[in-house]
Amino acid sequence: MERCKGMRDLLPQDMEKFRRLEGVFRDVCRRWGYGEVRTPVLEYLHLFTTAGTLTPGMLSRVYSFLDWDGWSGERVVLRPDGTIPTARLFLSEVGKDPARLFYVENVFSFEETGREARERWQCGVEFIGGPSPQAEGELVSLALEVLVRLGFSATVKLTHQGFLKALLGEVGEDLFPRLLEGEGLSTLQPSRPEMERAMPLLFGTKGTGPGYLKNLKALLLPSFPSLRESLEDFSRVAQLLSGAGIAYEIDMGNGKGFEYYTGVVFQFYIGGERVGGGGRYNNLLPLLGRKDIPAAGLALYLEPLLARMEVSLPRPSVLVVRSPTPRGQGRAFALARELRASGYRVEMECSASPPHFLIEVGNGFTVAGPSGEVVRLPSLKRLLAFLEEMGAVKAGPA
Amino acid sequence: MPLKLALPKGRLQPLLSSWLGGWGLEGYEATSRSYRPSSRLHPQLQLKVFQERDIPIQVAVGNYDLGICGRDWVEELLVRYPQSPLVRVREVGSGGGGLYLASSIFSPLSSASEMAGHPGPLRLVSEYPNLAEAVALRLRLRRFQVFPLWGAAEVYPPETADLVVMASASEDDLRDRGLCPLLPLLPASTCLIAYRPSWEGKDLGEVLAGFPPALQEGALKSGGASTAAGAAFPPGLAVLALPDGHQQPPTLELLRRAGLPADSYSQGERRFLWEGVAVKVLRPQDMPIQVANGNLDLAITGQDWLRDHLCRFPGSPVKEYLALGFGQVKVVAVVGPQTEASSPEELRGAFPVLRVASEYVNLADRYATDKHLGPYRIIPTWGASEAFLPEDADLLIENTQTGRTLARHGLKIIDTLLESSACLIGPRELPPKKRVRVEALVEAFRRGAGG
Numbered sequence A: 001m002e003r004c005k006g007m008r009d010l011l012p013q014d015m016e017k018f019r020r021l022e023g024v025f026r027d028v029c030r031r032w033g034y035g036e037v038r039t040p041v042l043e044y045l046h047l048f049t050t051a052g053t054l055t056p057g058m059l060s061r062v063y064s065f066l067d068w069d070g071w072s073g074e075r076v077v078l079r080p081d082g083t084i085p086t087a088r089l090f091l092s093e094v095g096k097d098p099a100r101l102f103y104v105e106n107v108f109s110f111e112e113t114g115r116e117a118r119e120r121w122q123c124g125v126e127f128i129g130g131p132s133p134q135a136e137g138e139l140v141s142l143a144l145e146v147l148v149r150l151g152f153s154a155t156v157k158l159t160h161q162g163f164l165k166a167l168l169g170e171v172g173e174d175l176f177p178r179l180l181e182g183e184g185l186s187t188l189q190p191s192r193p194e195m196e197r198a199m200p201l202l203f204g205t206k207g208t209g210p211g212y213l214k215n216l217k218a219l220l221l222p223s224f225p226s227l228r229e230s231l232e233d234f235s236r237v238a239q240l241l242s243g244a245g246i247a248y249e250i251d252m253g254n255g256k257g258f259e260y261y262t263g264v265v266f267q268f269y270i271g272g273e274r275v276g277g278g279g280r281y282n283n284l285l286p287l288l289g290r291k292d293i294p295a296a297g298l299a300l301y302l303e304p305l306l307a308r309m310e311v312s313l314p315r316p317s318v319l320v321v322r323s324p325t326p327r328g329q330g331r332a333f334a335l336a337r338e339l340r341a342s343g344y345r346v347e348m349e350c351s352a353s354p355p356h357f358l359i360e361v362g363n364g365f366t367v368a369g370p371s372g373e374v375v376r377l378p379s380l381k382r383l384l385a386f387l388e389e390m391g392a393v394k395a396g397p398a
Numbered sequence B: 001m002p003l004k005l006a007l008p009k010g011r012l013q014p015l016l017s018s019w020l021g022g023w024g025l026e027g028y029e030a031t032s033r034s035y036r037p038s039s040r041l042h043p044q045l046q047l048k049v050f051q052e053r054d055i056p057i058q059v060a061v062g063n064y065d066l067g068i069c070g071r072d073w074v075e076e077l078l079v080r081y082p083q084s085p086l087v088r089v090r091e092v093g094s095g096g097g098g099l100y101l102a103s104s105i106f107s108p109l110s111s112a113s114e115m116a117g118h119p120g121p122l123r124l125v126s127e128y129p130n131l132a133e134a135v136a137l138r139l140r141l142r143r144f145q146v147f148p149l150w151g152a153a154e155v156y157p158p159e160t161a162d163l164v165v166m167a168s169a170s171e172d173d174l175r176d177r178g179l180c181p182l183l184p185l186l187p188a189s190t191c192l193i194a195y196r197p198s199w200e201g202k203d204l205g206e207v208l209a210g211f212p213p214a215l216q217e218g219a220l221k222s223g224g225a226s227t228a229a230g231a232a233f234p235p236g237l238a239v240l241a242l243p244d245g246h247q248q249p250p251t252l253e254l255l256r257r258a259g260l261p262a263d264s265y266s267q268g269e270r271r272f273l274w275e276g277v278a279v280k281v282l283r284p285q286d287m288p289i290q291v292a293n294g295n296l297d298l299a300i301t302g303q304d305w306l307r308d309h310l311c312r313f314p315g316s317p318v319k320e321y322l323a324l325g326f327g328q329v330k331v332v333a334v335v336g337p338q339t340e341a342s343s344p345e346e347l348r349g350a351f352p353v354l355r356v357a358s359e360y361v362n363l364a365d366r367y368a369t370d371k372h373l374g375p376y377r378i379i380p381t382w383g384a385s386e387a388f389l390p391e392d393a394d395l396l397i398e399n400t401q402t403g404r405t406l407a408r409h410g411l412k413i414i415d416t417l418l419e420s421s422a423c424l425i426g427p428r429e430l431p432p433k434k435r436v437r438v439e440a441l442v443e444a445f446r447r448g449a450g451g
Helices: A012-031 A046-052 A083-094 A134-149 A161-171 A176-180 A193-204 A210-220 A225-243 A302-308 A326-341 A380-389 B013-019 B052-060 B071-078 B112-117 B129-138 B171-176 B196-201 B205-209 B245-258 B284-292 B303-312 B361-370 B404-408 B432-448
Strands: A042-044 A076-078 A099-108 A119-128 A155-160 A264-270 A273-280 A295-301 A318-322 A345-348 A357-362 A364-368 A374-377 B003-009 B045-051 B066-070 B086-104 B122-126 B144-148 B163-168 B179-195 B238-243 B271-274 B277-282 B298-302 B318-323 B329-335 B354-358 B376-380 B395-400 B412-420 B422-427
Touching (some): A042 A083, A083 A295, A119 A134, A134 A225, A134 A264, A134 A273, A134 A295, A161 A225, A264 A302, A364 A380, B013 B086, B052 B066, B052 B071, B071 B129, B129 B163, B171 B179, B179 B196, B245 B422, B277 B284, B284 B318, B284 B422, B303 B318, B303 B361, B361 B376, B361 B395, B361 B412, B395 B412, B422 B432
Parallel strands (some): A318 A345, B003 B045, B122 B163, B238 B277, B238 B298, B354 B395
Antiparallel strands (some): A042 A076, A119 A295, A264 A273, A357 A364, B086 B163, B086 B179, B271 B277
């Protein structure tokens, strides 16, 4: 039996890692004061087309279809993004800012060859009403805390979408949509010589602190005052992150992403692979109908993180309970219930796993242990003591 | 392995049959009813005739090495499925006009910037729904609805659509139809296309070299009567849709019996007024969804198309008001002569994946599910469905009046899904202001139908 192209099954070992990742993420988010939400898998298409929240290239890859009410011509989509539905949820259900929201959700995007994933999971955080640079600092810190608790060492790359927009305005070409679709900036051919001189410095060098941005300001602002606002915003965020002891790299050439970003965009890398990203999107809520609510958010991508995770939790012992006679099966079920209440993983006789302890219910209990020894125990109390003595590992919390 | 070429039925058939005159074609004359012409020059070439719209799909799935069709249908496929293994080999001819985005001359929408700023929803109708959606996304329309059509797109604006994507011989031709051209999308041309693996791995040279240099193609046939232009209907009228095509003569007869005016309809007009009633002449396939979304108050269509619509949208607010009795057809399940099955049950497991071709996509889908036909794939077709059996489909869900056409092609009916005739449909609940007028119309039709 084939599974649907571009989709993935998660096996028990995958789910164990998934739940661990999700658990760490949820724990960190709650400690930072965020509340969990979940949005529907289906949303109206117009939520994503409204006022250009996603690029036409991204919109051409959404799974959209007419549902049973589709005689109205209104299409629904499998959500292609987590932020826009959360902004919708905020506007329709929460309304009061600031709001700190988080979610663990899947998003869908059609990938033409079917060789790559069309369903992706993400751990997302949205800080709606969060002022700059506090929100950016908070989000980057939170994401790094999650990654550190999972045992990863990530690097942070920063760029500024507002700066890139303003810069392309100065260059005089309507390149921004192409930039969002992933086209490099090497094709830029500025008409003014000052800009031509600045290009190699902008896209051929990388910064590691606020000093870099100061240098850019000194170089660019005398000729291009329109870049002031975005560079100063970028500097404030960089200053805060440096003050918090967070290392980062400023890479101005990395503009691919969502159209709704307006300010600092941050991306997290492990071993050269992007494992998360986010940024400031001050225009999104106004585009959806509420003025003047700034916001920022980020998402960690589960697939690359799961691929790198190794779960080293002690594996619980497998206890298999059986009865030699049909009449004793009720007692076997009752014993299994008692053992589970004591924290053990217990399977009934028909079991797929080779048992560490095989417990037969009869007159008392006969236990075959992991080294082949067989003991007879008269009571549940003695059985529990024996299991503890033999080092049986409990299942632990879900 | 034989080479396979898909040729179009319809508007290009006379042109192509004369263009390929040197091939010694038999069975591809304009009047031919054969789906399997042959060529004396290329006896090894297997030829098959399809509706033009089906050709890019048949080539893209690898059923045919080569195909000839309008570029509009190639782009309609590729805009949705850009990775399709299709190669545009060459243009064989180019006509005037092309594909346009247009609004009504009465519409305030007259430029791309007005459309982008419009809060919507903007209703787009088109026989090219994929291209229409791509244009809407490219223009950054904030909220839009796309209604796929079987035809007669020009009749929808301004009351029942804001924008149309349609083929036209020229911008002037669009204006003659009461439309304002907003954006040219594609120039009209006819293409030779190839299945990519065939192009890359098979020797097609002899056949390719055998194509004459260029097709002397005239201006694109604009289709339909050019009488759509006219003032927008006043608001508040009851809106009635009458069918074009085969259903037109019996409907005309019904109008006469019902004492309703028949002149404009008999003269081929597509939009006209009766007293208190706005009348549009549409394809019957498109009517149920237009009734459902409130664009039409009454329509004469087939029960088969109503049932197909309800299979897709079970909660749709459309109902049958009156069975009219004419245009009787059966919708049947059909297999090819080599298929041994004599019932749908016997089809289970007979094919690894059962290929079901049909114009009734939703009826066919429901049927295959209800009959537990196992893994199946629906192949939408736009007519000439008999041609699909047995090479390109295993089962056909098709309508038939007498069964003679199916028998002539050696096909075998194994089940009847439904018996259908023309019917009058409308919404479950009528707007109060139109109720009296619509009920009077229903009563007139009832009299005309002899009920």
